[in-house]
Amino acid sequence: MSKIEVTGLRKSYVERRRRKRFLSQCKQYEDCQVLDGITFSIPAGTFACFVGPSGCGKSTMFRIVSGFERPSSGTVLIDGQEVTGPGSKHVCVFQEDGLFPWFTAAQNIAMGLSKSSSSDVAKKVEDYLELVGLSGFGGHYPHELSGGMRRRAEVARALITNPEILFMDEPFGALDFVTRLQMREEMVNVHQMFDMTILFITHDIDEALQLGDRIIMLSDRPSRVAWDIRLDDPHPRDLSTGHLSRLRKEIYYRMGLHVAL
Amino acid sequence: MAVKRYGVLSLILLLLVAWQAVTSFFRVPEFVFPRPLSVARALLEMLSNGELYRNSIASLFRVTWGFYLAVATAIPFGLFLGRQHQLRAILNPLIQFLRPISPLAWIPMALMWFGIGDKPAIFLIFLSSFFPLIVFTTSSVLNIRTTYLRVAENFGFKGLRLYMRVILPAALPDIITALRITLGTAWLVIVAAEMIAVKSGLGYLIIDARNSLRMDMVVAGMVVIGAIGLVLDNIIRLLERMPSVEWSRVRR
Known part of the structure; x- marks a missing residue:
């Protein structure tokens, strides 16, 4: 059975426009859809990395899956139980x-x-x-x-x-490059030492490629799962050659980046 | 640090000299603007006959009681209100309505309710501190970073433990600032209140001196009020040095 099971996750934020309040009682509502039917399932013990363009709704998805926000529709199941709030067995490290x-x-x-x-x-x-x-x-x-x-x-x-699940939302985003590399190495060790599922959000494709057993790529907003990759390469991983380097190019390409890398 | 201290001292000295020089040079009458030397004489006189001590203690006694009563009620209530969004929506208009009413406007009511003596003055100080403290405390709770509240929720903090270990410490730097402002206001109000409502205290001392046309004593009273205000502020500032609030001065 999978540890985390996410089905058809949708989230829209309602923006209330208050202009013309004195002229008419009518309030205008405008929907801003962030998540558009995200579906994935993660087996226990997986190190799952989520990548996607900036502003695509990664953090929104993170808050919903970790129980801090409710989705507009869709379900999040952890161990087959619907998530209704943050639990003590699922710990978050925020951005x-x-x-x-x-x-x-x-x-x-x-x-x-x-x-x-x-x-x-x-x-x-x-x-x-x-x-x-x-x-x-x-x-x-x-x-x-x-x-x-x-x-x-x-x-x-x-x-x-x-914890059974460790949620991390761009935890190393604010660190300098070398420190980030050190933290990457230590996350690999931590994942091997502790028997837990990690849901790790990052904007750094290399980070995802070096850490993840799974890389789930989200599309632009409103976001869906654009690509779901399984990786079983041993650690430490060299990204400069072989299929990982081709994979990296392919991810960049699918994110709409056509520059030579 | 030394530079700062010498700078402050020489500025005070310079002002005193300028004050003495200008008042002597233009022959300003003592009852219009007394000279520093006569003010110093008046200070010594009131120190030696115990007037100064007695009246300062009377004022401080009232301020301390009124202020601490306000702190003891307004801070817990403000912390609670900061978390209760519906209750806050209901009470906020009432608080904002009562807050701008000057404590001095309450003097007639205070005298009717509490008679003469310390009680009406303490009540006025309480009023002057209570409403601002509630407003400041509530808003400092609302300013707590969402991440801290999410972490607290994640780690299962609830009830009193949530208040004591997360809400209060997170809001404390802002609350200390509020205490500084509020105690300053309380000190402003006590002097005014004592001019009207009672027969002791530094406010009374000033009015009494004016009635006997002792302007040197009036200014001496003002000097003491300023000095005590400075000391009170520095006492509250000691709180800012606690290691658990130091973070707010380093980064937000």
Whole structure:
């Protein structure tokens, strides 16, 4: 059975026009359709990457699948159950900084654990800090850490809850190039260490090609699934030669980019 | 830091010298604009006979009670209102209607309800702080970044835990700013209230000095009011140095 089953997902936002309010009582409504029947299914343990042009509705889809928003129509099933809200077994890492700036890194990571004795918590937090390479930084506040370190702490906070699904919305988009490459490598390790399904949204085609067991390409808005690719290449992956480089060209081509790459 | 401190001190000194020079040079009468030296003499006089101490304590006592009563009620209520969209929609017009009514306009009612003494003054301070604090606190809750609220929801924060660990700390930097503004207003209001409603406090001291044409004492009273206001502001600013609110000064 698949872990995440999405069927016919549609979402439109209603824009209310308030012009001419004093002249007539009539309100004009205008539909802005973002998602137009997105359907896919992801088996447990898959690292699924979603790519698509900017503004195509990736983040909207992310918020619906992770339970923060309702679709206009269509269903999202996780383990066969309809999603009605964010669950504790499905943890999100958002595009923007999600660490609480009023807590230290360690306090942030401890947030994921609720009911255990305090010594247990300290030990476990230390283990997860080490896992993401932040040993010794537990007492620092987020604004005292670099962008990359903050992302690591956030990943640790998600992992410590031992989630079944990890949702990530362009998590490394704001990082510099080298840090992004490091985070990529570590995501591969994390996925191999933890038995979980990852739903990963990115605008970076290379990131998707290096990380994903599945790459789902969305079309322009209103978006649908334009291409669903399965990849079983071993890690680490070299994108410069072979079929991955051809695949990359093909993705760019299908996104409407005809420049030589 | 040292440069700043010396700069401030020399500016004050310069102003004092200019004040003394101008008033002496043009022979401004003492009852129009007293000279710094006579103000200093008046200060010393009121310090030695205990007037200053007694009246400052009286004013501070009222402000402290009124202000803390407002803080203790307005902040929890404002935090709650920031999350209750329907209740806010109902109460907001009422709050916005009551807010622009000057606390001084309440003086007749306050005297009728609470008689003479500290109580009406404390009530006026409470009013002057309560409405702005509610409005500021509510809007600071509304300004909390959606991502923080989503993370809190994702990690199952609910009820009191949500308020204590997410809503309050996220809104706290803005609330501290609101406290600074509100305490400043409270201090403005107490002086005015004491001129009308009571027989003690720094406001009363100023009116009493005017009635006996002691303008040097009036200005000395003004100096003390300014100085205490500065100290009060600095006390609230200590809160801004807490490590858990430092983030707001680094980035938003």
